[in-house]
Amino acid sequence: KVHKHITNLSNLDNVTLTFHSITNEADIYLELSRGAADLVGAEQAGYMVLEGDEFVHTFPATGLDLDATSRIRFPREQILNLYDTSHRRAYVNNEDISASPMADVDRTLKVRNLALVWVRSKGQITGAIRLANKRSGGFAAEDIQPLAILANNVSVALDNARLYTDLRRQMQQIKDAQEQLIQAAKLVAIGELSSNVAHELNNPLTTVLGYIDLMMEEKEEHGDLLQDLNTMKLECLRAKQIIRQLLEFARKRPLERKTMDIRNTLINVIELASIQTRGTNIEIKTDFEGDMMISGDENQLKQVFINIISNAFHAMGNHGILDISTKTSEDGTRITFKDNGPGIKENDIKRLFEPFFSTKDEKGTGIGLSVSYKIIREHNGSIEVESTPGKGATFTVVLPKS
Ligand SMILES: Nc1ncnc2c1ncn2[C@@H]1O[C@H](COP(=O)(O)OP(=O)(O)O)[C@@H](O)[C@H]1O
Ligand SMILES: [Mg+2]
Incomplete structure (x- = not known):
């Protein structure tokens, strides 16, 4: 008898030790049910937890599948009543299962004998270890004792697991917030830097352009250079265009909000943008849901939509389909904007809204999406991208109602 006692204690120690190194709830349920079943030699073992108005059985469990555990579900009052009538000691029924308040469920689970060992946290009952069908005889006092110790350990282990999950979630939130802050700070710093650089570059460029114009006028002397001069002029104009975009990016302009119909704006923008698709096999499909009034700065929103649409055209090249659809909801x-171009590499997605991030070599500036991001943020909206490389990209802009 002493030998058996010692074996029991060491088994118990093994189970409880394992508990305290587990950080997720499901693993605790698994260890608990196995440990409890082994400890007393029962066919069914698992953990019931108080969830709102009901005690429900958790899964995984021993000797019970998902279907069986989901049938074990009792009103809170019924179990609390059992708790009181058993004078807060374990509920044990070795004789007459049909007399138990849980008889209907127990019958379907072929229960012959049953024990519920209460789990408390801060003096309140929070759950119970449920055991059924002890293989030899019925549940005895010596079975219940180690289970009660197990029950005490469970509630601590579960509290820890929940704290751990909570902690992990909070760490993630902090990390996300930090990333957003860095992104915002970067935008401001780069905005200031670029406006300085842009102004500095503008003057020498204007001078160069002036000389080019002069030389082009002096056809007698520079006639053989005309073609080269023209190329120089076009490149200078392109540089000026980039500077203009930079200044636009850096400009702190308050929103000029008015009530506007987003659908009209989109129709307008699509008409404008489709000039770029002449001579290609690019098709634009639209699916607009009614009229959608929002409060926004129409010019700035137009800029956002044109950016997104032009990027899609560029990505698709000579043929493809751009689906533009709208939906109104509570938010x-x-x-x-869904295109079926080549999509975006996973590594690039993270950097997409960064100023000057571009994969287009000298054809891109990387300003479009960072400006769009800024504008949408000022509208208290959000802009997101999703892409499966090879299958296209989807940009989603959400704008709040007012
Ligand atoms: N629809 C799209 N499909 C694939 N890549 C895209 C798409 N839209 C944007 N991108 C990627 O995002 C980058 C940044 O876009 P953007 O900020 O507009 O700068 P730019 O167009 O000047 O490169 C692009 O260089 C491109 O790699
Ligand atoms: Mg662009």
């Missing part, structure tokens, strides 16, 4: 208006 506001959701505008989706």
Whole structure:
């Protein structure tokens, strides 16, 4: 008898030790049910937890599948009543299962004998270890004792696991917030830097352009250079265009909000943008849901939509389909731009809204999406991208109702 006692204690020690190194709830349920079943030699073992108005059985469990555990579900009052009538000691029924208040469920689970060992946390009952069908005889006092110790350990282990999950979630939130802050700070710093650089560059460029114009006028002397001069002029104009975009990016202009119909704006922008698709096999499909009034700065929103649409055209090249659709919900208006171009590499997605991030070599500036991001943020909206490389990209802009 002493030998058996010692074996029991060491088994118990093994189970409880394992508990305290587990950080997720499901693993605790698994260890608990196995440990409890082994400890007393029962066919069914698992953990019931108080969830709102009900005690429900958790999964995984021993000797019970998902279907069986989901049938074990009792009103809170019924179990609390059992707790009181057993004078807060374990509920044990070795004789007459049909007399138990849980008989209906137990019958379907072929229960012959049953024990519920209460789990408390801060003096309140929070759950119970449920055991059924002890292989030899019925549940005895010596079975219940180690289970009660197990029950005490469970509630601590579960509290720890929940704290751990909570902690992990909070760490993630802090990390996300930090990343957003860095992104915002970067935008400001780069904005200031670029406006300085842009102004500095503008003057020498204007001078160069002036000389080019002069030389082009002096056809007698520079006739054989005309073609080269023209190329120089076009390149200078392109540089000026980039500077203009930079200044636009850096400009701190307050929103000029008015009530506007997003659908009209989109129709307008699509008409404008489709000039770029002449001579290609690019098709634009639209699916607009009614009229959508929002409060926004129409000019700035137009800029956002043109950026997104031009990027899609560029990505698709000579043929493809751009689906533009809108949907209104509680949160506001959701505008989706879905193309079937080459998509975006996972590594690039993270940097997409960064100023000057571009994969287009000298054809791109990397300003479009960072400006769009800024504008949408000022509207208290959000802009997101999703892409499966090889299958296209989807940009979603959400604008709040007002
Ligand atoms: N629809 C799209 N499909 C694939 N890549 C895209 C798409 N839209 C944007 N991108 C990527 O995002 C980058 C940044 O875009 P943007 O800020 O507009 O700068 P730019 O167009 O000048 O390169 C692009 O260089 C491109 O790699
Ligand atoms: Mg662009």
